[in-house]
Amino acid sequence: MRNSAKVTAAALIGGTVLMGGNAAMAAGPTSDEAAAAKVAASPAAQQRLGTFFVHLGQHQKGQSTTQGVSKAAAAATAPTLQGDVQRVYSLNPAFVKGTSNAPVANFVYMAVAAKSASGQQATLWLTKSNKSWTIMNVISGTDEAAYPARANGGTVFTEPQIHAWYRLKDGRVTALNDTAKTSVGKGMTVGSYQKLVNTRYGDKLAGSAYQKSGKLGGVTPTTGVSDRSSDGGTSPVLLALGASGAVAAAAGIAVARRRRFGSY
Template identity: 65%
Template sequence: MSAGLGVTVFMTGGSAMAAGPSADAAAASEAAAQPAAQQRLGSFFVHLGQHNQGQLTNQTVTKAQADAQAPRIEGPAQTIYSLNPAFVKGDAGATVARFSHMAVSARSASGQQATMWLNKNNKSWLVWNITSGSDETAYAAKAAGGTVFTEPQINAWYRLADGRVTGLNDTAVASVGKAGVTVAAYQRLVHTRYADKLPGSQYARSGRLGGFSPSTGVSKPAPDRGPAPALLALGAGGAVAAAAGIAVARRRRVQE
């Protein structure tokens, strides 16, 4: 199987937006540093190198090859929040974003960067995905008294503070403007984009894919753009598949 450019974003349960306890961050970092997780990370870096060289990534990785990558954890685990489908729908009292997963950055001996995604299974934190790059932890570290969250359907990163949503990357700035918008205005914007694509909608039942482009303002929906899909229906505890497209082309998940 060749390396893919798509990324699957799982919007997990838990609607509260309070930051994950520091004990959870420490436990996630500890889990990411375990030998099995490091072996998996080493294999990921081997396949990432193969992908970058245009090679197939379905080759077996030996322990020696994985060990040679000498992966190391960089920085503390960060709490990642994602756009809340209940907020999109307009449910009373719904938070703008909800907990998605913990993210831990890592680097190989050759300088390649990756991010490990962890979620809690009973009392243990487990690595369930690895992506290239370190955008998630870099943006999450910019909370500065607010809350950083992602709108994964367009790969936008925002900071919520003092009742305003402001953009942290170019896509987010294109979405809400340089000055940002109020929470109410942002709710209208994402409602326009995704409300008809929530679970149970005709869109979700039809299995259609629609590409979205961020646009400043809240009065016009971002148009479907046909064959370059960036969204499946927002899942209330399910999966949101961001298929290979412009918005997510920089996020790589290769076969581990």
């Protein structure tokens, strides 16, 4: 579902999600995954998931989701975690710019899928504050957990501005979803992909005239030119990458909010 939503530049550029400074790609499970998984399985997380599932059901019925949810109602949804905690990587602004030796993507958050007793699906997003992992978001659907699980010896990352998911392996970027296929076809070298994203976003990085003007707009994966949403409005996808290391992830939230019910 791709309903447009109004998202202010301040809300996005302010850094809804802080992008991790560690640019290294994950090689496998670490103590961080274990710690994040422990938080995701905690009673507080189960309560939050249950509350989310109650509100999701209300939303799907066209009902208001502003009222409180009792502990009993939340517990009745019987949330269960599905699969392992996954590391989510997002397109690196330094790579877009062409900075020497910059990795294609940076780590942004951990994600784990969840399911209710009635079959509703959601994903927990977890970020690290000091030495502790905390839940910073819950959103419907499981893309953020499902695609990273398909790394197959490589690294999965998202280009959130167009909601594309890719696998980086053996020096090539290949597509994992339809939008990514439109973007890179049967795949391309890292060098070719860098040229592609520089064409799309190179003049929209932090500090650019575009970013300073506060402009927002949608992009198409083939041209990087603004696209119109179905209701005639401009899709609110942030193009000004990299402000305070947070914007790519914030753009991901904008996309997710547009296509899915979430942010709890």
